[in-house]
Amino acid sequence: MTAVATALRPAPPARRAPAHRSRTNLIPTVILLVGALYCVLPVxxxxxxxxxxxxxxxxxxxxxxxxxxxxxxxxxxxxxYDNGIFYRWAINSVIYAVGGAALSTIVCGAAGYALGKYRFPGSVVLFRLIVAAVLLPQIMLAIPQFLLLAKFGMTNNYAAVLLPQLVSPFAIYLCKIYAEASVNDEVIEAARVDGATEWRIFLSIGARLLSPALVTVFLLQFIGIWNNFLLPYVMLNRDQLFPLTEGLYGLxxxxxxxxxxxxxxxxxxxxxxxxxxxxxxxxxxxxxxxxxxxxxxx
Structure with missing residues (x-):
């Protein structure tokens, strides 16, 4: 009888969330929806x-x-349009974005790993300069980079767009922080005991453990170079070298x-x-x- 009475007893009413908590949860939801609309509506x-x-x-x-x-x-x-020049612009964008992102990932990954796992004279000062360079807008460097490359006769070619993209202070900073957190010192010491060189350790161990950071750097650099307009606009004056951004702007x-x-x-x-x-x-x-x-x- 007790079991039957317990089974027939009505379930207690569900507790309602406090009103202030519901309002608190609603505000972030509204902000996220507005942000999503802001990003989706242009597309x-x-x-x-x-x-x-x-x-x-x-x-x-x-x-x-x-x-x-x-x-x-x-x-x-x-x-x-113009005998299919859009194909040429698309190929140029692929060359600039893929080539620049790949080279920048290699350079920034190696630099970040070195700053994160090695201590050498000037490493602290160098890292502070890199952090300070993160705050410097890249648009300010376009004209100085053009003047520097013009002295060596390296403007109006593919290198004029690729070389300035090789070093990214933020990418180096990201790889440095990730290397300190993910690459274990004991693993590096074990590899040294086994006779591995520092380059072998970086390529076999460091690069693998840094792969999420390297993928992030590649993606950020690819997007930045793909959407870059000012640097190609300053460096190039031939239609056959234009990326998509500058070519479409010309239309x-x-x-x-x-x-x-x-x-x-x-x-x-x-x-x-x-x-x-x-x-x-x-x-x-x-x-x-x-x-x-x-x-x-x-």
């Missing part, structure tokens, strides 16, 4: 605007798509009585977003694996 607008012609861009509501074949027309005009300049190619530029911007999306989707698993491994170690 949505680009998708919709790519379906419109030049005239429809200014005569129709911003978020109202058209289905008159404007998207196909814009894409065809983009890839056939917006009204010259010779020709109207600006807004619809072609929007189509080009849409195409230029695709490599960034692919890169994010393909590299995110490295961060996920690192977070899981960190949780297991804890």
């Amino acid at each position: 949505v607008w680009i998708l919709i605007a790519s379906t419109k012609t030049n005239g429809e861009l200014f005569s129709t509501p911003p978020f109202e798509p058209t289905f008159h074949g404007g998207f196909v027309t814009n894409m065809r005009a983009l890839f056939t 917006l300049i009204i010259t010779g009585g020709q109207a600006a190619q807004y619809s072609i530029v929007i189509a080009g911007v849409l195409v230029s977003i695709v490599p960034l999306a692919i890169l994010f989707l393909s590299l995110q698993r490295y961060w996920r694996v690192d977070l899981i491994s960190g949780g297991v170690k804890a």
Whole structure:
């Protein structure tokens, strides 16, 4: 009978969260939603605007798509403009972004590892200078870099865009901090006892343990170089060397009585977003694996 009475007894009412706690949780949610809209709406607008012609861009509501074949027309005009120079701009962007990001990852990874795991005269001062350089806007260095490379006759070529991107103070700082936290000194000492050289230790042990930081540096550098406009604008003056940013900017300049190619530029911007999306989707698993491994170690 006691068991039956217990089974028939109504369940106690669920406790409600305090009102102040609900309001506190609501504020971050609203902020995140506003931030998400701020990031997503421009992409949505680009998708919709790519379906419109030049005239429809200014005569129709911003978020109202058209289905008159404007998207196909814009894409065809983009890839056939000036004998298909868009292909050349895309290849140049890949060369600058992939080459610059890869070289910068190697240089910054090695520098950060050296600063994090070795002590040598001037290492503390050097690291403080690097931290101070993080606060310096990179846009301020474009003109000095141009003047320096011009003295050696190295402007208006691929090296003029790649060389200034090799060293990133923030990337060195990130790799230095990550090396101190992830590369165990006991593992390095064990490798030295086994006869491994310092370069062998870095390549076989340090680089593997630094892989999440190196992937992050590569991604940040790739995005920064891919979206960089000022440095190519200062260093280059030949259409055949332009990246996508400078090439598409040239289509917006009204010259010779020709109207600006807004619809072609929007189509080009849409195409230029695709490599960034692919890169994010393909590299995110490295961060996920690192977070899981960190949780297991804890």
